[in-house]
Amino acid sequence: MTTAMTSGRAPRTPGSAALVRLVAAREAGTRLRDRNFLISSAFILLLLVGVLVFQIVLNSGSDQTRIGVPTDDVRVAAALEVQSRALGIDLVVERYADEEAARAALAEGAVEGVLVGGRGREPALLVESGATPSLLTVAQGAVASIVVGDQLAAAGVQPQPVPDVVVRALDPQVDAGDERLVVALIGTALLYGLLVLFGQFIAQGVVEEKSSRVVELLLVTMRPWQLLAGKIIGLGALGLGQILVVAVLGVAGALVFDLVDVPGDLVGTVVAVVLWFVLGYAFYAAVFAVAGSLVSRQEDLGSVLTPTTLLLVAAFIVAFQAAADPAGAMATVTSFTPGLSPLVMPVRSAAGQAAGWEVALSVAIMLVAIAAVVRVGGRIYAGALLRTSGRTRLREALRAERA
Amino acid sequence: MLEFDGLHKSYGDDHVLDGVGFTVAAGSMFGFCGANGAGKTTTMRIAMGLVRPDAGEVRWQGRALDDDARRRIGYMPEERGLYPKMRVGEQLAYFARLHGLDAAAAGRAADEWTGRLGLGDRRRDAVEKLSLGNQQRVQLAAALVGRPEVLILDEPFSGLDPVGVDALAEALLEQVRAGVPVVFSSHQLDLVERLCDSVGILARGRMVASGPVPDLRQREAGRLLRVVVPDAPPGWAGGLPGVRVVAQQGGDTLLELDADADDQQVLAAGLRTGPVTHFARREPSLVELFREAVADEGAQVAA
Ligand SMILES: Nc1ncnc2c1ncn2[C@@H]1O[C@H](COP(=O)(O)OP(=O)(O)O)[C@@H](O)[C@H]1O
Ligand SMILES: [Mg+2]
Numbered sequence: 284m285t286t287a288m289t290s291g292r293a294p295r296t297p298g299s300a301a302l303v304r305l306v307a308a309r310e311a312g313t314r315l316r317d318r319n320f321l322i323s324s325a326f327i328l329l330l331l332v333g334v335l336v337f338q339i340v341l342n343s344g345s346d347q348t349r350i351g352v353p354t355d356d357v358r359v360a361a362a363l364e365v366q367s368r369a370l371g372i373d374l375v376v377e378r379y380a381d382e383e384a385a386r387a388a389l390a391e392g393a394v395e396g397v398l399v400g401g402r403g404r405e406p407a408l409l410v411e412s413g414a415t416p417s418l419l420t421v422a423q424g425a426v427a428s429i430v431v432g433d434q435l436a437a438a439g440v441q442p443q444p445v446p447d448v449v450v451r452a453l454d455p456q457v458d459a460g461d462e463r464l465v466v467a468l469i470g471t472a473l474l475y476g477l478l479v480l481f482g483q484f485i486a487q488g489v490v491e492e493k494s495s496r497v498v499e500l501l502l503v504t505m506r507p508w509q510l511l512a513g514k515i516i517g518l519g520a521l522g523l524g525q526i527l528v529v530a531v532l533g534v535a536g537a538l539v540f541d542l543v544d545v546p547g548d549l550v551g552t553v554v555a556v557v558l559w560f561v562l563g564y565a566f567y568a569a570v571f572a573v574a575g576s577l578v579s580r581q582e583d584l585g586s587v588l589t590p591t592t593l594l595l596v597a598a599f600i601v602a603f604q605a606a607a608d609p610a611g612a613m614a615t616v617t618s619f620t621p622g623l624s625p626l627v628m629p630v631r632s633a634a635g636q637a638a639g640w641e642v643a644l645s646v647a648i649m650l651v652a653i654a655a656v657v658r659v660g661g662r663i664y665a666g667a668l669l670r671t672s673g674r675t676r677l678r679e680a681l682r683a684e685r686a
Numbered sequence: 687m688l689e690f691d692g693l694h695k696s697y698g699d700d701h702v703l704d705g706v707g708f709t710v711a712a713g714s715m716f717g718f719c720g721a722n723g724a725g726k727t728t729t730m731r732i733a734m735g736l737v738r739p740d741a742g743e744v745r746w747q748g749r750a751l752d753d754d755a756r757r758r759i760g761y762m763p764e765e766r767g768l769y770p771k772m773r774v775g776e777q778l779a780y781f782a783r784l785h786g787l788d789a790a791a792a793g794r795a796a797d798e799w800t801g802r803l804g805l806g807d808r809r810r811d812a813v814e815k816l817s818l819g820n821q822q823r824v825q826l827a828a829a830l831v832g833r834p835e836v837l838i839l840d841e842p843f844s845g846l847d848p849v850g851v852d853a854l855a856e857a858l859l860e861q862v863r864a865g866v867p868v869v870f871s872s873h874q875l876d877l878v879e880r881l882c883d884s885v886g887i888l889a890r891g892r893m894v895a896s897g898p899v900p901d902l903r904q905r906e907a908g909r910l911l912r913v914v915v916p917d918a919p920p921g922w923a924g925g926l927p928g929v930r931v932v933a934q935q936g937g938d939t940l941l942e943l944d945a946d947a948d949d950q951q952v953l954a955a956g957l958r959t960g961p962v963t964h965f966a967r968r969e970p971s972l973v974e975l976f977r978e979a980v981a982d983e984g985a986q987v988a989a
């Protein structure tokens with residue numbers, strides 16, 4: 284029997300999936316129009332752009348060295364180039380007509396140093412105020428090679444070209460590992476920030492429903508777990524979207540501006556961070572939601588969120604410790620501890636200290652923990668939702684579930 | 687037919703509901719009366735699945751209410767609740783969807799109800815920007831927007847001004863005419879009397895009276911007698927056997943007669959004081975029924 288004045292098909296019973304989807308869409312839609320959310324998103328992106336720009340400046344500014352040579356004698360210029368290649372220094376040799384012109388270029392800042400008298404008895408490296416070690420080394424090496432070559436020629440020895448030394452790395456991981464570690468730490472910091480941010484969003488949303496009493500109207504149409512799942516999934520999709528944007532932009536930026544040596548490692552680490560975000564988010568979202576459900580006013584939220592926030596802060600600190608000592612007992616234990624592992628394990632594995640089975644085990648432990656939190660937390664949440672006066676104790680909530 | 691059957695509920699040692707039961711016919715309006723703390727809200731929350739009863743059940747069309755059936759009920763909780771920062775139109779559409787309407791139908795229903803309840807130009811405003819009276823209208827729209835088969839409203843008239851009361855009453859009567867059974871609780875007995883086909887009176891968790899208003903009147907009718915004797919002194923009827931004076935203002939006297947009292951004796955006593963300008967049995971008002979029922983209950987409890 285439907286009402287006479289509203290025409291159209293009779294309402295249909297929405298299934299669990301439909302209800303969860305409705306809740307999730309509302310949560311995401313509300314946040315997308317929320318100023319705090321937009322500001323925090325913009326902030327994270329700005330931070331990322333800042334890091335990229337910083338890296339680019341660092342990379343381009345430090346490497347290239349320009350040296351002036353006041354002669355058209357090819358031997359000095361050639362010796363400088365050979366030396367710079369041998370030493371792995373990015374050197375540009377500028378040739379000037381005479382010493383006067385070279386000095387002028389130095390004064391203008393077009394070159395960092397000018398090598399004069401390179402073939403004579405008294406070679407000199409003219410600089411503005413001080414010579415960088417790389418500049419001095421190149422100049423010294425070039426002069427030495429010319430002098431030695433001349434002396435050998437004078438003694439009648441025909442110098443054979445010196446064979447290039449082939450570099451053979453015994454532990455190729457060490458250097459690349461550093462880079463991965465930096466990426467993992469940036470990722471961990473991002474993960475920490477997003478977990479705190481979205482945890483707050485979830486808890487605030489739960490309290491808003493309680494304090495406005497709208498929760499009673501909602502629970503008439505759905506079960507507490509459906510409401511909880513919709514909230515977590517809706518906000519989680521936003522969080523995942525945000526971390527994916529950051530990941531894609533970060534990786535793309537790093538590749539385009541050639542900031543990393545081993546792109547494969549970078550991508551691997553970023554993917555790991557994103558996956559750990561999903562696990563960490565599921566865990567913390569449930570915990571934050573349950574904590575939020577225990578109070579009825581936003582003002583009381585701080586007190587119930589403190590333990591969880593502290594756990595996150597601890598995880599963050601431990602993750603940085605782990606970067607310094609990834610093989611230590613602390614890093615090892617915490618990388619398996621639910622709640623800590625999402626921040627610690629990416630660092631440990633980026634440092635090359637976690638075997639595949641260890642990561643798998645840690646993920647499995649985390650999944651079990653999430654299942655437990657969702658199960659127990661869901662009961663607490665259900666029991667506490669309709670207690671809209673004051674603060675609910677955990678035990679009360681567990682007992683009161685739909686009483 | 688909506689049936690509340692043998693509901694019991696205790697919180698600790700506090701027996702909040704003690705066998706509450708009544709029925710509401712399709713297309714009828716049921717007024718649920720009772721003092722504060724009588725258990726009205728608890729009864730309604732049991733129907734909505736928000737409170738689990740210790741015993742008893744609520745049935746709709748012969749079947750115990752489950753989650754799916756409850757989605758066909760429009761509900762207004764005693765503690766009003768809406769998302770304060772969500773826009774009126776979007777909010778109503780959201781509730782309509784939770785009740786099973788598809789997106790297009792939900793949008794139309796939200797438009798329709800905001801229009802009909804005079805909120806047409808507030809659709810895009812956040813609920814918190816509205817006056818309390820308008821928020822109450824949105825609350826009602828939230829109960830109606832899902833095309834309910836049943837309406838359960840907890841104190842829907844409280845906090846409304848007379849214009850709002852009339853608008854709400856009209857909306858509810860319209861639903862009733864369309865065949866929807868409506869249950870609402872209220873303190874305003876005159877309103878219940880005016881609107882309802884049946885009433886239930888709850889006192890301390892027990893139904894002390896329930897049924898169609900005329901039946902209840904019948905049961906109590908005949909006990910009240912109004913006599914207007916302009917020249918009579920105060921207490922003129924006090925000594926008559928089986929007669930109790932309920933009220934006397936000037937000569938306008940309301941008497942309650944025991945079943946075996948003789949009304950002709952009352953008339954004779956009146957005539958002895960002078961002219962009798964009015965002499966008639968009177969049907970009790972709902973207020974009187976309510977007082978009566980609650981007083982009886984009190985006496986039983988005291989006994
Ligand atoms: N969750 C609860 N815990 C303990 N007592 C409750 C709870 N809910 C209601 N009560 C008690 O039940 C009684 C009936 O309350 P209620 O149903 O709200 O009455 P009404 O709506 O008729 O005013 C009151 O005495 C109230 O204190
Ligand atoms: Mg009440």
